[in-house]
Amino acid sequence: MxxxxxxxxxxxxxxxxxxxxAEARRREEPLHVVNTSRGDAFVDNRFVSEERLAQLRERLDGTGVVxxxxxQVRGHEASEEVVEAADRVKASLIVIGLRRRTPTGKLITGSQAQRILLDANCPVLAVKADQ
Known part of the structure; x- marks a missing residue:
């Protein structure tokens, strides 16, 4: 898993x-980090740059977690990529971050987090950032 x-x-x-x-350590399971871009813009601040990727690897290397x-840049929505990766690796858990939304924003459907929550074939842990 x-x-x-x-x-x-x-x-x-x-x-x-x-x-x-924290979950990977507690469960003694490997971690599969998914970062994706649809590739439909010249700049996508959600896609990790080479420099940030090196920093991410350094952080992960220090944890002892496999x-x-x-x-991926395949033109798919992030939610599709996460759910597809979870199915492919037979995930025991998906972890996603949630951002604060306005009351009006909460009424709008189609958010990536909502798609993951609805489409995932395993439990999903949704966490909020510290404010």
Whole structure:
């Protein structure tokens, strides 16, 4: 079994990574980090740059947790990539970060987190970033 985490270089992504690492240690399972871009923009701040990727690897190397980083640019939504990765690695858990939304924003459907919660074939742990 494996823990899958949807990672973006934001406070929400960092919160998800921290929670996923804690779960991986507690369960003694490897970690599969998913970072993706649809590739439909010249700049995607949610896609980890080479420099940030090196920092991420350094952080993960220091934890003692076995991990794999999966970066894709295939034109799919992030939610699809996370759920697909979880199915592929037979995940025991998906960890995602949530951002605060306005009351109006909460009414809008189609968020990536909501898609993961609805489509995942395993439990999902959703965490909020410290404010």
């Amino acid at each position: 494996t823990i899958v985490v949807g990672y973006v270089p934001t406070p929400e992504g960092e919160a998800a990574l921290t929670a996923a690492l 991990y794999e980083i999966d970066q």
